[in-house]
Amino acid sequence: MAVPQNKQELLQAISSSYQQLRAELLTVPEERCRERSLQGHVKGTQMSVSDLVAYLIGWNELVLKWSHAKVRGEAVDFPERGFKWNELGALAQKFYADYADLSYSELLTRLQDVYGRIVELVGHCTDQALYGAPWYKTYSQGRMIQFNTASPYANARNRLRQWKKANSLA
Template identity: 50%
Template sequence: MSVPENKQQLLTAMNKNWDTLQKKLSHVPADQVFIAQLDGHASGTQMSVANLVSYLIGWGEQVLYWHRQECAGQDIIFPASGYKWNELGKLAQKYYADYATLTSWPALLEKHAQTHQKLVELVESYSDEALYGIAWYNSWTRGRMIQFNTVSPYKNAATRLNAILKK
């Protein structure tokens, strides 16, 4: 699928990649979800499937937080407070830690589903013009920033899961 250029394409891409990811997650054996066996987001690290889901939740919640900051009239801190764009590996580690207390696989998946639903609702709340008609962060539109942190990571995560599912 090409890069979304409007609201409907963004929603379609979000849901298509979400569905693909959910199918793959459903095939990961439950006894393997907390074992670090995937390449991590920081060079030289390993992560578990639970860490991967935590990463996706973290980015989803970060996007939602950007919009809460905006609605409150605050300056939006990109990518996150205390992190620069060249420190995304460290930010990934933070996201793993943020959800490490969710030691129930079903609870972690439910949190992921809730975050995805909030992101869909966020996109639905904006017009095409608000999503793609004007720059929102530097030269990037709001829709593109949402796509960078939903559609792309969902697809990347589904691909990463192939390493476990082929064993």
């Protein structure tokens, strides 16, 4: 998929990759969703499908947090307070823990909700706001949103499809 260059393309990329991912997530048997048999976000670790969903929720929530802080004129700690860009594995572990108490269906509902809020956020932005100027270092707001929504959705779908195939669930 080409890198989105405007609001409409960004919305299409987010929606398309989310819908494809959701279709895959809905076919995961409930009894397998906590099984730690997917390659984790830290080299040499394993995660569950539930952890993968928690990871996506965590990043999507960060996108919203960054965007709301920027609108209020507040400084943003990228990627998250207490974490540096070279500590993303630890941040992933935090996301797994943050949502560990939710059932698989609750995680899917939470992901659906945060996805909807991302779409709403983008829908309220102009092309100029999304792509007209750097928003974080050299990256536009649209690019940062895409990095943390559409791209991870597509990556998660690929991981999930490989896992399902390896576990005879495809």
